[in-house]
Amino acid sequence: MENLKINETNRIGGTNPYQKQSEFRADTAKKARQKDEVQISAAAKEMLTTSKLSHAERAERINELKQSVASGTYHVEAGKIAEKLLPYLNTNRSE
Template sequence: MKIHGPNHTKVNAYQKQVHKQSPERIKEQSKADQLQISDQAKKMQETQQVQPQREARVEAIKQRVESGKYQIDAGKIAAKMLRFWNK
């Protein structure tokens, strides 16, 4: 038994789309992502120096984390998160 309907020629509509892709477009899709940093951003990174007070604080936190004495106040963090998201 054969079935011939009005849409018989459109059985594989997606096959046409596969053949429509040009080789140029396929090449574009295979390119890797690139990152470019502007000259102004590079200058900003070079001129910004870490403040001694901040560096000392970061070092103190590192030492507490490594020794296992670093405590986190979960309530304080939750309150700040709520304040941020409720803005």
């Protein structure tokens, strides 16, 4: 039987499972330290500050809608609903 000799144990292709495990732990620690960040565009900020209705007018409109729904007098035009749904249905049908 021949004697086998292993040379160059530190070569590039060699594997060290302990080193890989410590690298994995280091990567996991880096990911844990990362924080989520949200940025609101200038256009979105402007939309938040400018509104068609003031807060009082909006609250009044909401109360009117609630009362009409509760009394059964709230009416929705089917044509307007269809107009708004049609683009949505057309884009989802092609998928």
